[in-house]
Amino acid sequence: MVRAPCCEKMGLKKGPWSGEEDQILVNYIHLHGHGNWRALPKLAGLLRCGKSCRLRWTNYLRPDIKRGNFSLQEEHTILELHNLLGNRWSTIAAKLPGRTDNEIKNVWHTHLKKRAAANHDDSNNNNNHQQQQPTTKKRRSASKKSKTASVKDGQQTKPPAAAGVAPPPASLLRQYSSDDVSSLTTGDNGGAQSNDAKPDDFSSTEEMDESFWSEVLSADSSTSTDHDFPAAELGSGLYDDPLASFVSSEGDGPGSGEEAAAAAAAAGLAHSIVDYTSMDFWYNLLTGDNNKELSELPPI
DNA sequence: AAGATTCTCAACCGCGGCACA
């Protein structure tokens, strides 16, 4: 079949969004919703293709997007879910409230992938060294974080290419203080991969990271259903393990029960879902016997 | 100080799946 182009190429703007465009899109969606993405730009008066509008909304303008560095728990969850599901970013994102598939994909490709590989190697060669292998990448200093944090506070990362482009209206974006988020992303910025970290920078975090990730990735034989998060990272204890949510919640698409269980079994990761791999569990879940438990789960 | 290199992340592209006529 011949696929029609996603949009008429002529006259449609591409590239970074301006603040004005953001405002138009947000206002329109607030007023009318987004029933038809394809028709939306025309109705809203935007010179964008519907696909671009959808992407902008889902990845950046949506009010429930959590902005800020990924916490240790979130990164742990991504790694575990990636082990279970592979590159099903949208499914992973569904288990991380406020995170977008694009963001998760970026985080994975930028550092989690390297770290997972490094840890994998480490676990394979863990005969005599506990330290992570030094990375060939140069370590980025902590000052990178200040940039990232300000970005995540709602300031657009980079001045859009077009002159006069403003960042999205602050009122549209959920505001976070840099204290809201873990420093893990910064701590990992080579910190977990490199040995040449500044000694007084965030060394305690790094040491924790290294042992933490070694444990996580070499824990195949562990039978614990709890994730051994350092207490400090648990903060107020409000952390709700998204994995628990994942394996407990009703399947949504590819994350559905049998498939996830099979994938988990295939991946040798039954340690984290040891109670969930039985067919009885999934049958009960899918037939609604676990509805009460589901209703008590945090919203996703 | 300047150029080179590396990293981040928003955005684009193409494809597959699904719904509907």
Added chain:
DNA sequence: GTGTGCCGCGGTTGAGAATCT
């Protein structure tokens, strides 16, 4: 059953910022 259109997903790109040499 088939064709068409739309949506959503995952891979990839490229500009700009940060860092290094």
